[in-house]
Amino acid sequence: MQKLLIYISGLMFGVGVSMGGMANPAKVQNFFDVFGVWDPSLALVMGGALLVTAPGYWLIFKRGKPLFAGGFSVPTNRTIDAKLIFGSATFGIGWGIAGFCPGASIPVMSTLNPDVLIFSGAMIAGIFAAKGMMHLAAQRSAKAGQAA
Amino acid sequence: MTVIETAFTPWASLIGGLLIGFATVLLMLVRGNVFGATGVLAGFMTPSSSSDWAWRATLIAGMLTGPFAILLFTGGFPVIEVPMSRLAMIVGGFIVGIGVTYGSGCTSGHGVCGLARLSPRSIAATATFMLFSFITVYVIRHVIGG
Numbered sequence: 001m002q003k004l005l006i007y008i009s010g011l012m013f014g015v016g017v018s019m020g021g022m023a024n025p026a027k028v029q030n031f032f033d034v035f036g037v038w039d040p041s042l043a044l045v046m047g048g049a050l051l052v053t054a055p056g057y058w059l060i061f062k063r064g065k066p067l068f069a070g071g072f073s074v075p076t077n078r079t080i081d082a083k084l085i086f087g088s089a090t091f092g093i094g095w096g097i098a099g100f101c102p103g104a105s106i107p108v109m110s111t112l113n114p115d116v117l118i119f120s121g122a123m124i125a126g127i128f129a130a131k132g133m134m135h136l137a138a139q140r141s142a143k144a145g146q147a148a
Numbered sequence: 149m150t151v152i153e154t155a156f157t158p159w160a161s162l163i164g165g166l167l168i169g170f171a172t173v174l175l176m177l178v179r180g181n182v183f184g185a186t187g188v189l190a191g192f193m194t195p196s197s198s199s200d201w202a203w204r205a206t207l208i209a210g211m212l213t214g215p216f217a218i219l220l221f222t223g224g225f226p227v228i229e230v231p232m233s234r235l236a237m238i239v240g241g242f243i244v245g246i247g248v249t250y251g252s253g254c255t256s257g258h259g260v261c262g263l264a265r266l267s268p269r270s271i272a273a274t275a276t277f278m279l280f281s282f283i284t285v286y287v288i289r290h291v292i293g294g
Contacts, residue, residue: 015167032286052166126243
């Protein structure tokens with residue numbers, strides 16, 4: 001039952017992203033091209049999602065716990081640091097260049113569209129590269145801590 | 149770089165957005181997790197346990213079926229028009245991967261789930277990536293391309 005509901009959640013997300021135009025780079029770039037061929041559609045995708053998620057989350061949190069887990073596993077970090085801003089700015093540049101974001105590219109990988117597959121492959125390489133760099137940085141700071 | 153004009157699709161986009169909303173709510177209700185594509189994918193590739201991998205694999209399987217549901221109802225896969233070159237897909241994809249890892253999230257995790265929880269980190273992240281996407285497209289189309 002739990003598996004089926006999780007599958008349906010993924011399916012709704014995949015249909016929503018596809019229907020909304022989020023997985024169409026032309027539409028994504030045009031959303032940001034306010035001084036050119038502006039297409040405001042994506043504001044409705046994000047707005048529509050928030051219209052459901054915000055009250056939905058509120059009701060579920062009020063309920064106290066999820067159906068099939070002991071508690072919620074939501075991020076608790078509330079600190080806005082340089083890493084968050086650097087990462088988000090970098091993501092924004094990449095999103096602007098390619099027109100795909102992770103949540104949009106994953107569902108449409110099943111269409112085997114070559115641009116989607118190339119973008120997704122490069123994105124996965126970027127994720128591992130960043131994880132590697134973060135790992136090295138953590139090791140270096142641990143060593144520096146020992147030396148001091 | 150080319151510019152492909154697209155039509156404003158208020159109803160399809162609004163319904164698509166509502167569906168994304170219901171998807172995030174269902175996952176939170178069932179498992180208590182946020183629906184962040186970055187986190188789901190990263191955890192799928194480097195899972196902490198086999199049960200952790202299983203739910204992520206199930207969710208991703210559902211996501212991948214989405215375009216087939218569109219195919220079933222409309223007779224065609226979702227429209228994917230790419231104005232940029234293959235090189236831009238490689239460079240952009242790599243940059244996206246680096247950014248979402250350092251930024252701990254993307255449009256779904258910060259932009260939908262985080263904003264819905266009024267997380268200060270997600271509000272800062274969303275404002276930052278929207279601004280930088282806007283600047284990037286402006287530079288591509290009106291500075292370099294103009």
